[in-house]
Ligand SMILES: Cc1cc2nc3c(=O)[nH]c(=O)nc-3n(C[C@H](O)[C@H](O)[C@H](O)COP(=O)(O)OP(=O)(O)OC[C@H]3O[C@@H](n4cnc5c(N)ncnc54)[C@H](O)[C@@H]3O)c2cc1C
């Protein structure tokens with residue numbers, strides 16, 4: 001698998017670190033259902049998914065849109081800009 | 085038909101014409117007391133123990149493909165009881181004891197081979213960690229022997245002991261560890277469950293779970309609706325999809341784990357061996373193939389096939405530890421869908437829906453768990469309370485933070501196990 005970094009181009013998977021599903025952080029700092037959900041529970045889709053990858057060489061967090069069944073990669077955008 | 089040596093001789097002399105199909109292929113009935121979703125190792129074992137331990141036989145196992153076509157038939161078959169943390173420790177200890185009586189109990193040759201497992205260490209710190217693990221195993225009543233370098237050499241003379249970066253300092257030897265024949269475990273449980281009256285329904289995909297007033301009432305399938313008083317989700321890598329049919333969102337992420345096998349060779353590796361400085365473990369199948377694997381590819385996937393970086397890592401580790409393996413040709417590689425939990429330990433529990441039970445989160449280690457998981461889930465479903473050997477496998481432990489079982493000590497976070 002290769003992932004398209006907006007800064008560096010299409011790069012080998014070895015250059016990336018996987019973080020997991022790209023989810024919105026809960027607003028409240030207090031522990032509760034929202035944090036449990038954010039940290040643990042997952043849709044875990046068989047199909048299109050959005051997940052967070054870190055591109056080690058340039059230090060950018062990316063939101064990658066890809067297919068978990070075919071491994072096709074549809075796109076990637078910096079998480080700081082809201083992602084793909 | 086009971087299997088025995090005599091039976092094989094008789095069949096050999098009469099042209100093998102007397103073998104009959106091993107289980108029925110029934111159409112689903114309109115209703116059952118208990119429906120089990122998933123005909124893998126865990127689902128089939130659950131059905132067997134429901135019948136055998138609890139006398140419950142109005143039970144169906146619904147399998148979307150064929151029996152044993154999932155992970156139970158594509159794993160590297162290591163069976164061991166060398167877990168460290170309370171919760172896991174007693175559970176896997178119980179499982180190994182069930183394995184040890186399994187062939188007689190099922191009247192089926194599951195080829196359980198206690199050839200011994202050796203986890204190698206390559207540094208002082210790693211040695212300390214294995215001493216601690218070995219003591220935990222002994223405290224649990226299982227077997228562990230600390231080997232020094234010469235001790236390892238006596239068992240495994242073919243390893244590269246003097247590798248400049250990763251010299252072998254010793255190993256933790258678990259003599260009762262070993263392997264079993266993956267398909268045979270599924271078939272043995274299937275045959276034994278069928279003989280006790282359980283319906284094993286293949287090509288029957290569950291497409292919906294019916295819930296009325298907070299209580300499960302049945303399932304929708306590609307072969308029609310089936311009513312049930314109780315339903316157990318035992319779908320391994322597909323647990324999230326099946327649970328979602330009942331509106332549940334699980335602490336599970338599905339990942340790919342790869343494995344490899346070489347062409348058949350004469351007997352050369354008579355243990356299970358794991359490298360301590362990279363992801364590589366190996367054993368030799370009875371057919372002669374060297375079966376080996378590594379770690380997850382480390383991203384969510386349902387592809388049941390992996391990527392080259394992990395292939396490269398595993399091959400490098402293999403060559404580092406056992407340079408002779410470079411002469412063998414790899415025949416095949418494949419991948420399976422692993423149901424990973426945040427702490428890397430499983431879940432056997434009730435759900436918020438009455439009559440709906442969950443058995444999942446087996447990660448990359450669920451083959452050895454097949455007997456004890458079936459045993460514990462059958463107990464939970466039949467009696468509505470957990471069996472003591474699996475009481476720690478709670479679904480709510482991530483929410484409450486109590487009773488997390490993180491064997492690797494890296495944190496209860498999805499991308500770390
Ligand atoms: C490469 C590899 C190596 C491994 N090595 C080891 C090892 O050495 N030791 C070890 O202990 N473990 C190992 N494992 C892990 C082990 O194989 C799994 O944890 C275990 O098999 C999972 O439980 P199961 O047998 O019930 O799963 P499966 O056999 O996958 O059973 C689940 C079944 O549910 C069915 N299903 C799914 N959805 C539906 C639906 N909607 N309707 C009906 N049926 C459905 C599937 O078709 C499948 O047959 C390995 C796994 C892999 C992939």
Ligand SMILES: [Zn+2]
Nearest residue numbers: 005008055058
């Ligand atoms: Zn980049």
